[in-house]
Amino acid sequence: MSVAIRNLNKRFFVDGNAIPVLNNINLEVRQGEFITIVGQSGCGKSTLLKMIAGLESITEGEILRNGKPVTAPGTDCGMVFQDHRLLPWLRVKRNVGFGLRCSKAEREHIAAQHLQLVGLSDFANAWPHQLSGGMAQRAAIARGLATNPALLLLDEPFGALDALTRIQLQREVLRIWHASGATMVLVTHDIDEAIFLGERVVVMSARPGEISEVIPIPPGVGADRGSLDFARYKDRILKYFFADEKSREEYNI
Template structure:
């Protein structure tokens, strides 16, 4: 059995606004195993992206504990790769130079690693292309390769396929599964899409809002490759949808003051 790589204990996050303090996350407790693919889903405003940024070390103003391995997360580091909703590529650099980022391609080890990543994300032949010459899916693959360059222990993805069309999104899901299976890397993927959450994950974490907290964790025991049309997939989809309906019912009760 894989060891726990990421341990989140009694995590609470509060934002300050003109109207006072707003609690974004409440008592998040979650253990994520090495090599696991975890998806996080929930209504808008439930703290999905906030949770991801805290894990990444991009937000350190919280109460509780977030440990990667045996070390407390106190800031960004090469052990954590982060993929944003948009690729954020340097427009003046080619694909290979965007992947290399601040490392020189003249270094033999860097050159070899970049070439391997270009092959892995299926961009062979586009090494010399510029971001303006790439489709949205291709640009996001460059961003994924760049995040993998330093062999992070965990890859964090904040709705990376949200702006893509349905066909490209489905293709990118296959690319990501292929990367995960080949690298055995821990991945935490935030999404609004229930089918995507189930299709990718070993477990789906469902958050409820106001404040953001874990409503349920649904294990996904389907073998790969997966088919969204299968009865077993649809049963899991119904289970997750049922959790969302319960969240909506609770919100109606809260808003009515019952």
């Protein structure tokens, strides 16, 4: 699914005062592309994602999914939240199948398939509170994928995880992306993650949220976190957040 964001503005109203959140956002996401959006907390990147999902209203401008304006959530668009948001009263397999509208047998079959995809087959009958943070997030990703969405929006899905689990899940998301061919938009504050996963990295500034630059990451660069190219891209992105030279990470070549 392609996404087109045109002249988008978003304001929140607090006590009658308009607070600008997003300012003049323009972005085209190609069919099957993996886009990452990186920015500080409060830059409106999560709000942008919710607007693409149809969960948040648009103040001005428009968002098109496959050429059609977004007015409400659609079944072909999935979302994974920062907090896993598994429903505590449903077993893991029922959570994974939550968005599906089909017969019970089919739902169980699809849920089992996606639990296998994220390596949670043994926990199909567990309650969410019995899962670790990483496992719960896997289950949430399985739920996001179960409806086979053409567009998957990921809102800092690994933010609450430890570094090792995070890297592991990043790899799995890449693998799933290759396998499914879905369009992915991932929001993060982790620059490494943005470079590792994204074909293009959208750098956003805060208050009001604006796009500073869209940086294409050439194939192969993201794969090796230790490479010089990776460090260069990281440095380039860091410059947007740390204007003064001293606080910037230095790389001696």
